Amino acid sequence: MYRFRYVMIGLLLLLFVSLPYIRSLLEESMVGTMLIQYPLLIGSGFFLAKGFPRKWRGFFVFYNENGIAGIFTAICVVGFWLLPRSVDAALNEPIMEIAKYMSLSLLVGVLLFYSWQLLGPISKAFIWANLISMIFVMSWLYSVSPVRLCNNYLVTAQQQLGKAMFVLGVAICILFIGRVFLGKPEINKNTTMKKRKYINLNIHAKELDERMT
Amino acid sequence: MLRKSIGILFALVAGLSLLWIGTDGLRAFTAEKARIIELEREQPKLPSATLIDSNSENFQLQELKGKYTLLTFMYTSCGDVCPVLERNFAEIYENIPNDVLGKEVVLVSISFDPENDSPTVLKSYSNHFGADGEHWKMATIQDEQELKNVLDALEVVVIPNEYGGYEHNSAFYVINPDGKLTNIFDYQTPQVVVEYMDSILF
Numbered sequence: 001m002y003r004f005r006y007v008m009i010g011l012l013l014l015l016f017v018s019l020p021y022i023r024s025l026l027e028e029s030m031v032g033t034m035l036i037q038y039p040l041l042i043g044s045g046f047f048l049a050k051g052f053p054r055k056w057r058g059f060f061v062f063y064n065e066n067g068i069a070g071i072f073t074a075i076c077v078v079g080f081w082l083l084p085r086s087v088d089a090a091l092n093e094p095i096m097e098i099a100k101y102m103s104l105s106l107l108v109g110v111l112l113f114y115s116w117q118l119l120g121p122i123s124k125a126f127i128w129a130n131l132i133s134m135i136f137v138m139s140w141l142y143s144v145s146p147v148r149l150c151n152n153y154l155v156t157a158q159q160q161l162g163k164a165m166f167v168l169g170v171a172i173c174i175l176f177i178g179r180v181f182l183g184k185p186e187i188n189k190n191t192t193m194k195k196r197k198y199i200n201l202n203i204h205a206k207e208l209d210e211r212m213t
Numbered sequence: 214m215l216r217k218s219i220g221i222l223f224a225l226v227a228g229l230s231l232l233w234i235g236t237d238g239l240r241a242f243t244a245e246k247a248r249i250i251e252l253e254r255e256q257p258k259l260p261s262a263t264l265i266d267s268n269s270e271n272f273q274l275q276e277l278k279g280k281y282t283l284l285t286f287m288y289t290s291c292g293d294v295c296p297v298l299e300r301n302f303a304e305i306y307e308n309i310p311n312d313v314l315g316k317e318v319v320l321v322s323i324s325f326d327p328e329n330d331s332p333t334v335l336k337s338y339s340n341h342f343g344a345d346g347e348h349w350k351m352a353t354i355q356d357e358q359e360l361k362n363v364l365d366a367l368e369v370v371v372i373p374n375e376y377g378g379y380e381h382n383s384a385f386y387v388i389n390p391d392g393k394l395t396n397i398f399d400y401q402t403p404q405v406v407v408e409y410m411d412s413i414l415f
Contacts, residue, residue, distance in 0.1 A: 062216065063216050063217070063219060063220030063223070064217075064220050065216065065217050065220075066217055068217075068220075068221055068224075069217070069220035069221045069223065069224035070220075070224070072221070072224040072225065072228055073224045073227060073228050075228070076224075076227070076228025076229065076231055076232055077228070077231065079232060080231050080232055080235045083235060083236065083242055083243075084242060084243045084244060085235075085236075085241060085242065085243055085244040085246075085247045086235060088244035089244070147243075147245075148245075148380065148382070149243050150243070150244065151244050151245065151248075151370040151382060152370070152372070154372070154374055154375075154380050155380070
């Protein structure tokens with residue numbers, strides 16, 4: 001039943017982003033396309049993959065034991081769709097739009113789900129470090145670029161995107177620093193009756209928990 | 214171990230070839246550059262259109278066959294790009310020798326805003342940049358469908374912006390005597406165009 005729930009979340013999210021009204025709302029601005037539509041598409045694939053049957057897991061793990069192959073493919077595909085000419089192509093031609101939806105959700109989201117769990121700590125750290133620095137570099141590039149990078153968006157939209165990416169980068173940094181002080185958040189999913197607590201929190205800090213009991 | 218390597222190898226090949234094809238060999242990251250590379254390869258023919266120039270005379274695009282045509286697209290109420298574009302176009306105009314100007318090379322600036330750019334407006338714009346109206350014409354295309362055909366053939370994208378003007382991609386377009394587009398040059402480097410014309414004509 002839980003598997004079915006994840007599949008439904010994934011499919012509904014995909015459907016939601018594909019609705020013509022939502023699509024035109026998102027594609028009106030560069031920020032909407034790159035910072036909202038892309039994560040929603042990848043997220044829908046992620047949830048879809050969470051609901052895949054256990055048997056299918058073998059296929060993704062077989063060639064991919066340390067997760068690097070899957071993550072590299074996912075990064076290349078996302079990199080392709082981040083290029084300004086791909087953003088333009090997806091807006092101008094319907095075939096590219098369909099390819100974008102299919103590849104970002106079914107390819108990147110699924111590969112991301114399976115490969116992220118298989119990655120070791122060094123690879124994960126490498127990816128996070130590069131991701132954060134890439135976000136800051138791209139935000140600077142978009143803010144200062146004198147030429148219009150995409151033919152379908154104005155220069156003001158580009159600068160807006162630069163500022164939004166900067167905020168995103170700062171948010172990720174704050175989350176990381178917060179994790180140093182507060183510990184990794186863990187969503188409590190136990191179904192047994194627990195001892196009544198005075199303060200009932202749904203999200204427990206794992207380290208604090210271990211230290212106190 | 215071998216399976217992991219095969220997986221990584223496949224991912225490397227597939228991913229990098231996707232990026233290679235996607236950027237036309239790591240050359241074109243923007244649609245602009247990709248458009249230029251593709252247009253220079255394809256060499257599309259200019260469609261036919263009737264233009265009205267600053268002297269209120271009609272002329273056909275087909276009449277320009279037999280000569281090299283240098284084209285730019287602009288609109289007179291433009292604030293940022295078109296003045297620079299036309300200033301550089303004027304520099305090309307001044308640097309082309311007088312004996313070939315008009316006989317082998319003509320310059321045309323086409324405005325894609327026919328409502329506001331009447332022939333009188335174009336006349337004052339021409340005088341500002343030193344266009345003589347004969348060898349360097351400034352013109353509009355009155356028929357909307359013909360204008361759209363010309364803009365689409367050369368892949369000029371025009372979007373109205375929030376200030377009542379337009380944002381558009383700008384470049385110098387070189388049309389050969391057969392009416393085919395052969396080259397597109399960056400509008401900020403007029404000397405390159407002059408040198409190119411030198412090398413073709415002499």
